[in-house]
Amino acid sequence: MFHNLVKRLLSPVDFRASGDNLHAFVLLRVGLSGILLFKLLYELPDFGDLYGPNGIVPWWANEISAPSYVPTLSWICSVVNSFGRPLDPETVAVTAQGAYAAALVLLLAGHCQRVAAVTVWLLHFVFLSSNRFTLYGVDAFANIGLFFLMLAPSTANRTRTGGLDVSLWPLLLSTLLRIQICVMYAETGWAKAIGPQWWSGDSLWRALQQPQFQAVVGTQWLGSYPTVVKVIGISVIVVEIAYPFVIWIRKVRLIELILILIFHLTIMLTLGLWAFGATAIVLNLSAFGIAALQDLRSILAFRRPSTGFNDVVLSRSIPGIDDEKRGTVTCGKVGCLLTSRAPEGDELR
Amino acid sequence: MGPFLIKVRQWAYWMFAAFHLFVIFSFAINPGNWLSVLPERIQDVLISYGYLTGSSSGFSFFAPHVPDEPMVEITVHRKDSQYRFTLGSGNEERLRRVSTMLLQLDQGKGYFEGAVLFGSYVFAHDDTATLVDVRFYRHAVGTLRTRTFLTPTEHTVYVVSFARSSYYVP
Numbered sequence: 374m375f376h377n378l379v380k381r382l383l384s385p386v387d388f389r390a391s392g393d394n395l396h397a398f399v400l401l402r403v404g405l406s407g408i409l410l411f412k413l414l415y416e417l418p419d420f421g422d423l424y425g426p427n428g429i430v431p432w433w434a435n436e437i438s439a440p441s442y443v444p445t446l447s448w449i450c451s452v453v454n455s456f457g458r459p460l461d462p463e464t465v466a467v468t469a470q471g472a473y474a475a476a477l478v479l480l481l482a483g484h485c486q487r488v489a490a491v492t493v494w495l496l497h498f499v500f501l502s503s504n505r506f507t508l509y510g511v512d513a514f515a516n517i518g519l520f521f522l523m524l525a526p527s528t529a530n531r532t533r534t535g536g537l538d539v540s541l542w543p544l545l546l547s548t549l550l551r552i553q554i555c556v557m558y559a560e561t562g563w564a565k566a567i568g569p570q571w572w573s574g575d576s577l578w579r580a581l582q583q584p585q586f587q588a589v590v591g592t593q594w595l596g597s598y599p600t601v602v603k604v605i606g607i608s609v610i611v612v613e614i615a616y617p618f619v620i621w622i623r624k625v626r627l628i629e630l631i632l633i634l635i636f637h638l639t640i641m642l643t644l645g646l647w648a649f650g651a652t653a654i655v656l657n658l659s660a661f662g663i664a665a666l667q668d669l670r671s672i673l674a675f676r677r678p679s680t681g682f683n684d685v686v687l688s689r690s691i692p693g694i695d696d697e698k699r700g701t702v703t704c705g706k707v708g709c710l711l712t713s714r715a716p717e718g719d720e721l722r
Numbered sequence: 723m724g725p726f727l728i729k730v731r732q733w734a735y736w737m738f739a740a741f742h743l744f745v746i747f748s749f750a751i752n753p754g755n756w757l758s759v760l761p762e763r764i765q766d767v768l769i770s771y772g773y774l775t776g777s778s779s780g781f782s783f784f785a786p787h788v789p790d791e792p793m794v795e796i797t798v799h800r801k802d803s804q805y806r807f808t809l810g811s812g813n814e815e816r817l818r819r820v821s822t823m824l825l826q827l828d829q830g831k832g833y834f835e836g837a838v839l840f841g842s843y844v845f846a847h848d849d850t851a852t853l854v855d856v857r858f859y860r861h862a863v864g865t866l867r868t869r870t871f872l873t874p875t876e877h878t879v880y881v882v883s884f885a886r887s888s889y890y891v892p
Contacts, residue, residue, distance in 0.1 A: 412815065419816040427846045429809070429820065434839055442770060498774065506826060507819035510783055516776035541732060545739045552743065553777065556750045561781040568786025575866045579788040582863040585810075585821040599866050645814060 394543035397659045398525040404655030405518045406481040406493070412511070412648045413474055420470060423504055426450075426462035430506050444495075446503040469496055480522070487523075494519040511649040518656055521550050551660045555617035558633075562613030571610055574603035586644040612636060620661055627665045627672075633657055745771055749778040790860040790877075791821065792828035794836070798844055799853035809840060824858075833858050833880035841884035855883045 416423060424446065426432045432447040450465040473496040479489035497519055501512050525546055570576035581592040595602050612632045619629040634654055641650030748757065749772050757765050772778025794809040810820030827836040837856040844854045858880040 416813070416815050419813050423816065423819060427843070429843050430823065430839060431842070431846075442766075443773065504819070506823040509818060509822045510781075513776055513779035513781070516779070520775045541735055545735050549739055549742050553746055556746050557781045560750050561783055561785060564782035564785035570787040571785070573866065576784055576788045578866040579790075579863050580784050583788075583791045584793075584861055585791055585817055596866075602866055646818070648815070 394547040395526065397547055397663050398522065398543065400662065401518055401525075401655060401659035402480060402483070402486070402490075402522055404659070405515060405522065405652065406477050408648060408651050408655065409493070409497070409515060410474070410477045410481060413470075413477065415648075420466075421463075423507065424470075424500055425466055428504075430504065432462065432503070435503060435505060443502045444499050446499060449499065469499065472496060473500070490519065490523040490525075494523045509649070511646075511652050514649070514652040514656060517550075517553060518652070518659075521546055547660070550656075551620075554656060554660050555620065558613045558616035562610055562616070566610050566614060571606045572603075574599060574606040577606040577609070578602050581643060586646070590642045592643050609636065623668050623671075626661060627668050630657060630661055630665045741771075742775070742777060745775070746777045748772075749780070789825070789828070790862045792824040792858060792860050792879075794820075794824060794840060795857045795859065796840060796844060797855040797857070798848060798851045799855070800850045801852060828858070828860070828879075834882065837880070837882045837884070841882075845884075845886060851886070853883060853885050855881065857881045 422428045426447070432445070435445065436447055446466050446469060447462070449469065450460065450462050453460050453465060473493065476489045476492035476496065479485050480493055494516075497515060501508060501516060526543055565571040565576070568576070570579070578595070580586065581595065612629070616629060616633060619625050634657060637650040637653045637657070640653075641647045745768055748768065757768060760768070769778065795806060796809055797804060797806045809824075810817040824836070827833060836858070840856050841854045844851055857878060859876045859878045862875045862877060864875075
C-alpha cells in the first residue's frame with residue numbers, strides 16, 4: 374500500500390528526465406565551444422592585460438594565492454623551461470592561447486572530440502587559475518560544462534554500441550549535470566532570499582543601474598514603477614528556488630525552463646552579460662531542453678488527432694508491430710508514451 | 723566485453739556518480755563544517771576535485787545584496803604632462819573582469835594591495851611615468867525608494883600615490 378502511495382505521488386515526476394542524452398551532449402558541445410570561441414576572440418585585444426605575465430594582475434601576484442598543485446601559465450612556463458632552452462613567458466601565454474583556440478575549433482566541429490575536449494578543459498582551467506581574481510559566473514559555468522563534455526561519450530561513436538556502456542554512462546552524466554544545475558539554482562536562490570534587498574526590489578534596481586553593466590535595453594524607466602521592480606525581484610527568487618523541485622515534474626517542466634531562459638535572456642539584454650547568459654542557457658537546454666521538448670510533444674499529441682509522426686515513432690519503437698495495430702492506435706496515452714520512449718530506443722540501436 | 727567487466731565498469735560509473743554528488747553537496751550545503759571534520763589530506767583531495775570540476779563553485783550572484791560599484795581611477799604623471807583613466811575601461815569583458823576584482827578588493831578592504839598591483843602595472847607599461855595616483859571610489863546608485871539614479875554619486879574611499887622607485891601616501 375505504501376509502495377503504491379509513493380508510486381502514485383511520484384508519478385508526475387520524471388527523475389530520468391527522459392530524452393536523448395547523446396543529443397544533449399551535442400548541444401552542450403556546440404553551444405559551449407561556440408560561446409567560448411567567440412568570447413576568446415572578443416577578449417583578444419585585452420589578452421595581455423588579463424592573462425599576460427605583466428597584466429593587471431601579474432603572474433607573481435597570482436602565484437602568491439594559488440595552491441601549488443593547481444596548474445597555471447607560470448607553472449607551464451617553469452615546466453617548459455626545465456627542459457632546457459628557456460622560453461619567454463609571453464610566448465608561453467600566446468602559445469597556450471593558440472592551442473586553446475585550436476582545440477575549441479576542433480571541439481566545435483566535432484573532430485578528435487575527446488582529445489579536443491580534454492585540451493579545452495585543461496587549458497580553460499589553466500587560464501582560470503592564472504587569473505583567479507577576475508573570475509565571474511561564466512568561468513565557473515564553462516568549467517562545469519567542459520568537465521562533463523570531457524567525460525561524455527563521443528557523439529561520433531553512436532553506432533558502435535556496447536549496450537550498457539552507451540546507455541548508462543550518458544544517462545549518469547546527464548543526471549549529474551542536471552543535479553548540479555539544480556544545486557546551483559537552489560544555492561543562488563537561497564542566497565538571494567536571505568537578504569532583504571531582493572524582496573524589496575532594491576538589488577535588481579541597483580544591479581541595473583551599475584555603470585559596469587552596459588545594457589542593450591535601457592532600464593531607467595523602471596524607476597517610475599517600483600512595484601514592477603519589486604515583483605520581478607521576488608519572481609527571480611521564486612523561479613530559482615523552485616527550479617530544483619519543479620524541473621523534474623513533467624507537466625510544469627517546460628514552464629519552469631521557459632521562465633529560467635527568459636531570466637537569462639533578460640540578463641543578457643539588460644546587464645550586457647552575454648557570455649554568462651548564453652552559457653547558462655546552453656547548460657539549461659542541454660540538461661532539460663530535450664526532455665522539455667518531448668513533454669511539449671506529448672502535450673500536443675494529447676490534443677490533436679494521430680499524425681504520421683506518431684505512427685512512424687510507433688513503428689520504430691516496436692519493430693514487430695503489425696500494420697493493423699498501428700492503424701488502430703490513435704492519440705491515446707499509449708501513443709504518447711511510445712513517443713517519449715522512442716529516442717532512447719533509437720540511442721541503443 | 724565479458725559480463726564481469728561490464729559489471730565492474732557499471733560499478734565504477736556508480737561510484738564516480740556518488741563521489742561527484744558527495745562533493746557537490748558537501749560544498750553547497752556547508753563547506754566549512756563539512757570539510758573541517760575530515761583529515762587534511764582528504765580535504766585537499768575534495769577541494770582539488772571540486773576546483774577542477776567546478777563542483778565546489780559557490781553560486782551567489784548578486785546575493786544577498788548588490789553593493790555600490792567599486793571603481794579605480796588612475797592618474798599618471800610624466801615629466802611634462804599627465805593623463806587619467808579608469809581601470810577596466812574599454813572592452814566589456816575586460817570591464818567585467820576588472821569589476822569582479824575590484825569588488826573582491828573592496829569587500830576585503832585590500833585597497834593598498836590593489837593599488838600596488840595597479841601602480842606596478844602602469845610603471846611596467848609606461849616607461850615615461852614618474853608618478854602614479856590610484857584612487858578607489860564607489861559609484862553609489864541609491865535605493866529604489868529614493869530612486870537616485872538621476873544623480874549618481876561617487877565616494878572616494880582610498881587614495882595612494884607611487885613614485886617610480888618608491889611610494890608615499892600624501
